[in-house]
Amino acid sequence: MATQHHNALTRALAELPGPLPAFGVIHIAIPHTSRFTIVGNHLAQHAELSLVAIGIGVHIQSLPVGSLVGIKALTARFAEGERRIAAALRELEAHGYLRRAHVRLANGRMATRTIFCNQPGALERAGRVVVAPKVPPAVPEGAPAPPPAPEPDPVPESHPPVRVPPRTAPKPPRRPLPQPRELTPELRQTASAILADLRNHAEELVLSEADVEELIPGVAAWLEREVRPDAIRHALTTDLPKPPKHPAKIVRHRLTALLPPPLPGAEELAPAARRPLVIPLQNCDGCDRAFRSREPGHCRGCQGELAAAA
Template identity: 60%
Template structure:
């Protein structure tokens, strides 16, 4: 049987404005009006979180406040196992998205309270700007003196239901529990670093089209014929006369570096995307980026002469026939010393 086609998706694809990319994902974005959750790219594209941890972070963020998000509760709701869920929660806790703390209620019960923050890096930056003289904790309770100016952190509690309180004359206020200390994984968790530049960042200028030292009539003729004949080998590389004139210096620079016309044609048309929407830009890019270096000359391929240190030859002493090194024949050092002593004594 044939694979069923989604005609609605195909129709929406044809209605997208502008040219579509030749490869990669194509987004069809439909604005939600109800039942949606806003997920930031700092979480969706976090380089330190696994896909499983990101998926559970999105699921926890989409649950209403007060929903139990413990390991057993998530395992009963979703198909993943408890070990996989526990590992994902540990990742979220290490990177500051999740905090689990044991809290004592006024009636004496001890429960585990789960707090989820959808953008912990923004929360940390806000705290540093509000109190730069205080040390920045990696994990701690959300209630702070500057809570009015901080983003709202929704505690999604997994606490047990509290029984009805008995009437007491004067309830004694219990102090807040001490802040839990940061675990080694939380203390050593690296801050979020953006790997991609923001969309508003200025793009580096493109390198110019290469040009020959001298555009001779012969180089211009061969380059024009090569560019005009590209459509014989690949119809998608049909260039206009104006584009051919602009690209002639780039082909001439290749020819000046002893590149064969067949090599240039093969480089420009091989492994091209389907289809080539902008052949002029594509050919210009390849002429610029794939420009080969000049061929080395005979002088460049000649190895440098080996540097040899002068070696003093061996000589035979005329007096004692001992071998010694000297540039010319004669007596060795001992015989010369003995002759000098005899001459001095005489």
């Protein structure tokens, strides 16, 4: 039996067009006639999904509509534990393959629909959900028919179609890079030196010449506000993410978000001079002589006469 398999493999390799590679995998592609699922390379070769997430994604895509794909159901099917399967489902949801939508049933109760999208990018561009029914695979003549898939809960016809919100809210516009009032040659030279020297203090911050040229105004704005170069260097190199994927973006963000205010001037720092208390002059209602008082009325002499008369 093993000899037959070996001979068949040898013949299949001999029929492959072109020279065989010296190393690496060799594909022998035999067309499927039944029980197969088309999977995009964007999922099968996803650069950020784990192998468990890719495998579960392919498995879910191969299932008929109405199949249970919760953590309990997948744990009963595969050897991975609940934690790994739950983490894999979160990965698929974060990258748009798995969606959950809440719908109201005919009896008024709410139900959660699990939706698997085979092309998240196309879904985002189209802005709508297209649910394509899975065609049951062809069954060879004489083979027992597969058990029917459980029917999903009914959704009232009057209910509007389920729309899945986008994965993330639109990002706010990026804040502009700080600009100095005047980019003098001295400021430009010092700012360029600070940026080029960052990699000597944080090896992750290797900036290209184009990055340095773009970020010079931001550093010049800090220097113009009388921030010392060592303080700028400390703000740009402390507590960096490991590893930073985009060093220039990190530097730009910190130059913008951490920009200190201008130093206050001597007049602003000086305490306010205390003014002497001045009591205004009033004309006495009785004798018309001037006297100092906050309120109009009688002078002291008239007040005494009025008190004695009373």
